[in-house]
Amino acid sequence: MSAPRLSVVVTRRLPQPVETRLRELFDVELSKDDAKMSREALVEAMKRADILVPCVTDRIEASMLAQAGKQLKLIANYGAGVDHIDVSSARERGVLVSNTPGVVTEDTADMTMALILAVTRRIPEGLSTMQSGSWGGWAPTAFMGHRIGGKRLGILGMGRIGQAVARRAAAFGMEIHYHNRKRVHPDIEAELGARYWDSLDQMVARMDVISVNCPHTPSTFHLLNARRLKILKPEAVIVNTSRGEVIDENALTRALRAGELAGAGLDVFEHGTEINPRLRAQPNVVLLPHMGSATVEGRIEMGEKVLINIKTFADGHRPPDLVVPAMI
Structure with missing residues (x-):
């Protein structure tokens, strides 16, 4: 009997090829209207997800991580910058954080x-x-x-x-x-x-x-x-x-x-x-409205990095783009 698929919550719409692959690999909950998640919605997502896929618009603070479910083990950020995530608090609670460096x-x-x-x-x-x-x-x-x-x-x-x-x-x-x-x-x-x-x-x-x-x-x-x-x-x-x-x-x-x-x-x-x-x-x-990374190629490559980080973690290994507090 195969192990249950990981539960993944994605906070914003991602390029279609990335969302398709997420559906194939995981029990994924995708954003329907691409609206920025409220603080309360983010907390609720962390209560039910094994893995959260946020982006730069999602501020994840220590007080929010304190309310996360025990099953949350990875925050696979869609983007290179992680200043919107309290990485130290996440690590203290046993939650890994990964990002997508280099692609943009x-x-x-x-x-x-x-x-x-x-x-x-x-x-x-x-x-x-x-x-x-x-x-x-x-x-x-x-x-x-x-x-x-x-x-x-x-x-x-x-x-x-x-x-x-x-x-x-x-x-x-x-x-x-x-x-x-x-x-x-x-x-x-x-x-x-x-x-x-x-x-x-x-x-x-x-x-x-x-x-x-x-x-x-x-x-x-x-x-x-x-x-x-x-x-x-x-x-x-x-x-x-x-x-x-x-x-x-x-x-x-x-x-x-x-x-x-x-x-x-x-x-x-x-x-x-x-x-x-x-x-x-x-x-x-x-x-400009934060367009620096807004190319089709770049955004798909960001998604591919998210997928690799999640899949590697799901296979029991350290995500290749793991972020540690000492790096910040």
Whole structure:
């Protein structure tokens, strides 16, 4: 007699091929309307599931884990970032946490370059003019932006995505600089032509473009705070495709409104969907709805990693993408 299939609860709609495979392998409960689960619904899901598959919109705190059923043994996160999950509390209760690292590296790096170009070349302003039908024809001084070739790019976080951004930016002729928790291997620096800055203050004061590519941790919360934003050049541009909490969003808004920064391109926000309306009103700001990983290929690969983590766990082995508190 075969063992009963594991009970899996998925909090949001996933790509169809991923959902189909989940149905084939497990006793799965899929999201029907793709609405964000309430706190209460998440707790109820953890009471009945062997495995929970959440995503970045699902905050899982210690008080919620305390109410989970004893059968919950794995939180297989659909996404690389796990700052929305209390990993330490989960491990204390015998619940493993896995994620999906690496699969959205190229997609996020592409989006970073898209935002750099969109802000520096004023693409949204041009698009808005054309869509409104108000364009009166070419003029020598209309929509003048800045070239990015020869400009200094400062990368905050030189992991997989930071390095992918560096490769793209170098192809555009940008100078590559970076600040990281640890200096990368000299061979990587040589390959990227990258200069390491131990002092974040000294780096950001000299950059033309800042790209945020570090995770959100207690040590990176408001890494770009009001004081650091003040020392950026007024011609500088900030792009963030990582986590909104790394930037003090109110301070950034004040700096942009005061003309202390040239512009910003943001795909993530400090307070989720609650975006400062003054930030939205800035003509030199490009805002995107967390699209960095939004490719068909990337989202399916994320799902495949979730499947591998669950199947490996179900077979009695350690999930290959296990997250431990020391990694955070």
